[in-house]
Amino acid sequence: MADVDPFANPEGYGFETRAIRAGQPHDPQTGAVTMPIHQATTFAQEAVGEHKGFEYSRTGNPTRSALEQCLASLEEARYGRSFASGMAATDAILRHLRPGDHLILGDDAYGGTFRLISRVYGEAGIEYSAADLTDPAALEAAWQPNTKLVWLETPTNPLLTVIDIAAIAEVAHNKGGLCVVDNTFATPYLQQPLRHGADIVTHSVTKYLGGHSDVVGGFVATNSEEVDDRLGFIQNGAGAVPGPMDCFLTLRGIKTLAVRMDRACDNAEAIVELLQGHPAVSRVRYPGLADHPGHAAAAKQMTRFGGMVSFELAGGRDVAMKMATETTVFTLAESLGAVESLIEHPGAMTHLSAAGSPLEVPDSLLRLSVGIETTEDLLNDLSTALDGL
Numbered sequence: 147m148a149d150v151d152p153f154a155n156p157e158g159y160g161f162e163t164r165a166i167r168a169g170q171p172h173d174p175q176t177g178a179v180t181m182p183i184h185q186a187t188t189f190a191q192e193a194v195g196e197h198k199g200f201e202y203s204r205t206g207n208p209t210r211s212a213l214e215q216c217l218a219s220l221e222e223a224r225y226g227r228s229f230a231s232g233m234a235a236t237d238a239i240l241r242h243l244r245p246g247d248h249l250i251l252g253d254d255a256y257g258g259t260f261r262l263i264s265r266v267y268g269e270a271g272i273e274y275s276a277a278d279l280t281d282p283a284a285l286e287a288a289w290q291p292n293t294k295l296v297w298l299e300t301p302t303n304p305l306l307t308v309i310d311i312a313a314i315a316e317v318a319h320n321k322g323g324l325c326v327v328d329n330t331f332a333t334p335y336l337q338q339p340l341r342h343g344a345d346i347v348t349h350s351v352t353k354y355l356g357g358h359s360d361v362v363g364g365f366v367a368t369n370s371e372e373v374d375d376r377l378g379f380i381q382n383g384a385g386a387v388p389g390p391m392d393c394f395l396t397l398r399g400i401k402t403l404a405v406r407m408d409r410a411c412d413n414a415e416a417i418v419e420l421l422q423g424h425p426a427v428s429r430v431r432y433p434g435l436a437d438h439p440g441h442a443a444a445a446k447q448m449t450r451f452g453g454m455v456s457f458e459l460a461g462g463r464d465v466a467m468k469m470a471t472e473t474t475v476f477t478l479a480e481s482l483g484a485v486e487s488l489i490e491h492p493g494a495m496t497h498l499s500a501a502g503s504p505l506e507v508p509d510s511l512l513r514l515s516v517g518i519e520t521t522e523d524l525l526n527d528l529s530t531a532l533d534g535l
């Protein structure tokens with residue numbers, strides 16, 4: 147990373163200002179107010195090894211560096227690294243592990259994370275167990291002499307379970323391990339895991355940070371120089387870096403993160419109320435609900451409860467499958483976190499790879515990624531679909 151600029155300082159500027167300005171000084175040559183897309187793969191050197199901070203774009207690129215500084219500032223982290231996808235970011239963290247090491251994964255996590263851990267790392271000799279991380283005692287019980295880290299999401303994908311980050315980090319630290327938090331669902335606008343004791347925070351920037359369904363990316367932040375050095379080595383050595391255009395798109399998306407998140411939260415709250423009152427719905431999962439088992443932890447570590455809503459249909463799998471095809475404003479699609487609202491059936495779509503595992507999800511479950519459209523349009527769309535089931 148290049149030198150940190152004043153706009154990256156959380157003590158100097160608020161979240162929204164940093165989202166727009168951190169890491170993005172006006173272009174010294176032209177005064178351009180947005181970060182240029184530096185497509186160059188290589189950078190001139192005055193003499194061998196003497197350069198302006200960049201040599202080769204896999205190792206470092208000015209547009210990527212701007213994104214890394216901006217996101218690190220939003221997570222209030224000392225260091226940040228961008229990757230080509232959320233999975234590439236996950237992979238870079240897991241490369242800390244050696245054959246014979248063990249990790250503990252929350253028993254409710256993104257299916258792709260589980261697939262990477264069980265199939266790719268499992269086959270490379272890394273052991274794992276899944277544990278109910280809503281209970282810190284379950285983590286303690288699952289901890290083994292060779293356990294190196296605990297991996298959690300909160301709220302989880304797709305069950306919206308809330309994990310108390312501070313409680314889990316405390317157990318991990320007492321045992322001499324690391325606590326990694328996937329902060330994709332909450333974003334740094336609603337939750338900053340490092341503040342609660344996490345050692346590493348990771349994102350699929352494909353989701354809320356990009357925010358417009360037009361860029362795939364990943365990010366990792368930490369306050370540990372040692373962890374960051376290793377991540378930097380892997381970032382350059384394995385080379386799963388985002389291109390400059392992708393970094394630019396992500397930077398552009400981040401500028402409106404705060405207003406998009408607030409709007410998505412408003413819409414999600416209205417939808418939760420509608421779903422709760424509908425007879426076709428047997429259960430609504432949303433951390434903002436006072437009777438959600440993780441509500442107290444969510445209220446402690448989040449500023450609002452997010453734009454993701456999951457619910458179960460009383461009629462089971464077939465009715466859930468039907469509902470998923472009956473909406474018009476909600477598009478049936480994988481992914482989440484963008485301006486447009488999406489609906490999906492996790493058991494048959496995003497979490498199919500977890501079928502038959504401890505991470506299998508109920509087949510009556512639907513997941514909504516609530517966007518920023520007109521509230522009435524979203525409510526009408528869902529109630530028309532539910533009434534027709």
Ligand SMILES: Cc1ncc(COP(=O)(O)O)c(C=O)c1O
Pocket residue numbers: 231232233234256258259299303328330331349350351352362363364481
């Ligand atoms: C919580 C979570 N983490 C990680 C990922 C992986 O991110 P990507 O699709 O950008 O590789 C996803 C993707 O859906 C996700 O939902």
